[in-house]
Amino acid sequence: MKDPEDGDNVEKYSDNNEELSDGKERWSCPACCKQGRVTRSGSTSSTCGARSETTAPLQPDQSTPTDTLTLILNQLSTMASDIKDIKNSQSQLRTDVAYCRNLLQQHSDSISRHDDLIAACETNIQNIQVTQTELSSNIANIESRLARSMETMHSGNGACSTPIAPSSQAETMELFRRSHNIILRDIAEGNDDINIVSEIIRHIEPSAENHRLSITRLGRTTSSNRLIRVVFSSPIIVSNILRKKNSILSHPTLRHVKISDDKTRGQMQELQHLREELRRRQTTGESNITIKYFRGKPSIVHTATQEITPSKN
Template sequence: MSDFQCSPTTLNADQFTLLMSKLNEISNDIAVIKTTQLTLQSDLTECKSILEKHSSELLRLDKTLTGHSHSISQHDLDIASCSSRIDRLTDSQNSLKVVVDSASHRLSKVESLQQGILTNNRTTPSLQPSELLDRLRRSHNILIRGVPETGAEEDLSSVSSILDCVLPDANNQCVSVARIGKSSTDRPRILKVSFSNSVIVNKILRNKALIKSVPDYHRIIISDDKTPLQVKELDSLREELRRRRGAGESGIDIKYISGTPTITKTDHTARSRN
């Protein structure tokens, strides 16, 4: 699915049932882990008991060491085996801790996703076929702002250099480079770069921050090619974000979920920009 296609943001009955099923599975996994821990603790106690038993037997057999050398050797093997089991149990305890931490993290992610869905009350309108087709067509493009305007050959060279910094393989799938918008003496026109597929566009957008590490390109801005309706929706969403922040709500930002910009809770200060 394209990052720019809209998808429903509310749970239907099947999705909610699946979500609860996953929560139950995780809860059952934790219960199994706890039971296993109790079993391992019992095994550890048993091993300690065996060690004490063999130590006692070794003391009693000390006076007849020569005649019972075989038994002592056997006990030594048993002690080594128990020590190995203790080591394995220790490793298992550490592994179980990792599993418990992982399960707790999965629960947190599910709860976070559920909260994000419940707090997102925006309804995505039905899209006209023409809008869907326009979004599909634009999903093969990126827009580059801030490149000085000199000529077509220079534009091709500049785009190639920029792509080398962000995603070198993208040059092989570049289809066309063109300036869009009206000419102006104040600022260069936007460069529209088209590619053979939307996958390479998504990769470029994910890596676009790399361009900021190149001194010559620190003013370059790379973004997706939005339809007018997408621009309007994003502007409305930003206005809603400003209003909610102005009302004192904190810890919220705009993020793209399944290609749809959404106001959601965030635990970091970095803002998503596309």
């Protein structure tokens, strides 16, 4: 006897089967879907689900190892080119830096030379100031001598002790010009005057060599040795040389050279008058007298007492 419930189930199954048929759908057993169906070839297939779907096969990568290697090599070549450009840039930068350093060193050297020139100019300015002071003193002395000469001439007490005309401004200027010079005697004629004069100056006053301006032979060429005039930039240099001129006596080959100041015509006449007076006084029996210079002016003095005897001429 059938269970009423079984009949109901059959009816439900039939109803469901009809619904599936009407809907054109298929029903699959869940257990069969898990186990799969063994085909003749021995493989297992599953037909679960409404419709089987075909899956498209995967497309393999189209690039080959050769293409990949070529791409890598191209990238490496590009990187190598970039590295080379960087190295070239670094080399150019080093060259530019070296050039800048060299240029900076040149500017530094130029500034150093300018500093030396400025220091030399300052020294020259100081020397000029000292020379100007010395010249002012010399001019004052000359003016004083001119005034005394004028008084002597107007008083009629005797001849002027110096032949300088009181109103001769040209003589004053000539004195100033010649105060920069010295005269050298007894130097043989030749083409070596510059070296000989330099040797004499260095022996007497080494610093004076830097202030020497010119060297000139005086007069026409004759059988005798002409005088040499040496011009300096400052009368102070000349005074130092004349003060130390006796040191030439210690020179082994130039001790015979005579050194004196560059006298004007008036000074030469004055010195000649003094020499004549010296000979006259020595002829009359006066002894121990000679001519010496005091502040650039020659006078007859007693060698024992150094007493100054003024010239009568």
